[in-house]
Amino acid sequence: MVTKPIKGEQRSFMTGNEVIAWAALAAGCEFMYGYPITPQNEIMHYWTRLAPKYERGFLQTEDEISAGFTTIGGVLAGKRVFTATAGPGNVLMQEAMAMAEMMRLPTVVVVTQRGGPSTATVIYSQQELNLTSFGGNGEGLRIVYSPASHDDLFSYTIKAFNSAWKYRFPTFVLGDGYQSKMRAPVTLYDPEERGLTMEPCYPMVGLPGLPGEEREPAHLRNTYNLEEELFAILSDSIKDYESMTPEVVEWEATAIDDAELLIIAHGIVSRAARAAVQVLREEGLKAGLFRPITLRPFPVAELRRLTGQARRLIVVESAYGQLEKMVKTALYGLKIPLRSYLRPGMGITPEEIVQFAKEL
Amino acid sequence: MGVSLKIALAGEGGQGVQSVAEIISEAAYTAGYQALYIPNFGVEQRGGVSLAFVQISREQIGAPKFMLADVVVALSHRAVDRSRQYVGPETLLIYDESLRDEVRSLYGTEQKQLAIPALVVAQQEMHPRVFNVIILGVLMQVADLLERSHVERALERRLGHKFAQDPSLRELNYRALERGYQMGKGGVAV
């Protein structure tokens, strides 16, 4: 028996990409498939250094299309597997993720967002929210977590495997280049020692028993002749998705009880927003923060409830209205003025948010 | 100096700016501070100005980058220009003495500044490769935030494998660090 990668709790100071590799190891992930792209590369670098020590596997594929589809192969084999990508690679990977969505395959993808569209920057953005949430030729029946710290990266990478296998929807950890590249403190832990049970994985093909004689063969198809046939299957998936939503949605609220000015931000931008809320409070403005942690499914009911007494809303994101659109959809019918601070592909500092809020 | 420090370091690729940032942030972390370091990692990292952002605080750190730094370190002609956006009225500018004219023409004499002869000292008295360790010493003396032992431990973590191969490197690096601390003593308090 191979020893566990992490025993007890380990405080450490490392980059986000390294955190993700450790999280996948700690989660008992058995295989990674991947193709080089910045700023994701070091996830593979750390994984390939650590994996052989813990009897885990790696395959470098010819492109992200293949990385996505080989990941599907690993899932079908019944293994806890993942891949990681960014930007144009995330675009290519959507084909496989659409198949995973339709066939309810528990793929796990870590996305380290970079500036777009096209090649753009390799640095940072929050512009892959639409793509990651709704990138396929389907309905976006996916789970998307947006971490904001190294501790989040660790916990939500582990959680992604569990949510994927529990609910059987493709699951994403939507990070970004800043989180990937920055060095910061983190606490690594063994999930079991924290009382977390890893959701079991099981094969979907290559099952025991002689197919056709001792059992029915697994005939997994992704092709339908009739509208009614497809509609029935999608309706079942949508029903599952909606009934799962209350269990899966996560959010974080800061200084929200008496907030008149509610700032809404996700991921690393929520950190700047939290700092801005503190400054605004010190200056006498009743500001609060709502941070959706799951972007799919979006915490609609929670946001509507917590928006209650707010007189003004501000959406802040490093994209041009991708989060704003989700917020507006969630708040349809409410008559609270909403303004947005939209900086596609740009990092956002607390000072900017404070200034924007005061100018309103 | 308060309990929060924002440092932007800028230099040419190969000057060791990222190593300095890594050692500082690591030292701050082991000393019990919240620390966050993020390199500028654009495509330009090959052949461009290398930038590093370090934040040290007693409290949770927000955004990884910032608008204005408490200390800006500029180590080349291009770096003086590139780091200008992080220099505010209160910012201390640390630069190599050879860039004095450059800095004067850009900032005048009002800006708080500290010119250090790191390049000359490294080349003439030590070795060009320890240029960045002199800078590290200067910065740590000026910031006066971390115990020397934490800095040395982080230095060992970063360069220990090289010291093991060539023990004379350890002596050289510690001499450079000490020299940096001395240079920093004559400097302006942040």
Next chain:
Amino acid sequence: MAIEAQPQMPRVWRAETKPHKFCPGCGHGIILKALGEAIDALNIQQRAVFGCDIGCSLLAWDFFNLDTIQTHHGRTTPVLVGLKRARPELLAICYMGDGGAYAIGAQHLVSSVSRNDPVTIIVANNTQYAMTGGQMAPTTLPGQKTETSPYGRDVELTGRPMLGPELVATIAPSGAYVARGTVANVVQLKNFIQKGLSNQLKGRGISFIEVLSACPTNWHTNAAETWHFIEKEMSKFFPVGELRTPDGEQRQEVEHRGRQP
């Protein structure tokens, strides 16, 4: 024809889904019969996982009493490669058409071959995209009329027929098995497929078998014209035989009549 001479269904065929869904005269039924017999002969029904592509090959999703995954166009190889890497004890069979292998999935094919992925790839070459209604494919013959080359394939504008096995044989590392069979010689075809599957069982390397196949529906041919096209026209460009066998690693000399007809 050979198929009538052997009316018995292979054991691994799924009786409940027969008669199959392919058009009358289609080559897929013959290839899948040869594959079925090879699986029976090797007694690997328990270990085999069958992957089929988009194109008419997808109609085989419930063809066998085998665990089966039907994937996207050109992506069968990566799905089964991912599976095989995670569960090496399984036997991975990738079934696709010439469009899936040589056009949209070409990068997967080339990369799998150069990695020597231990999977068996079977490609039905019927010189066009059949399921979408008969468009030009990489394998369309010079002058051949299709829906997107209605005046005949112009090799100046669209290139010459792609030689899949020759490409694979050129780049494959040692241990590979590469052959081209035809539905016009079922005994030989079964032999090639069986050797390809054995190669995977022995863990030697990749196995690749292209099969010259028939599509009377899109060719608009009667039975006699169909066989004539396969045996007289296609074989001019696509010589049948083994190109690489791992035993002794000798390269089989195949007459490349197709290069300059």
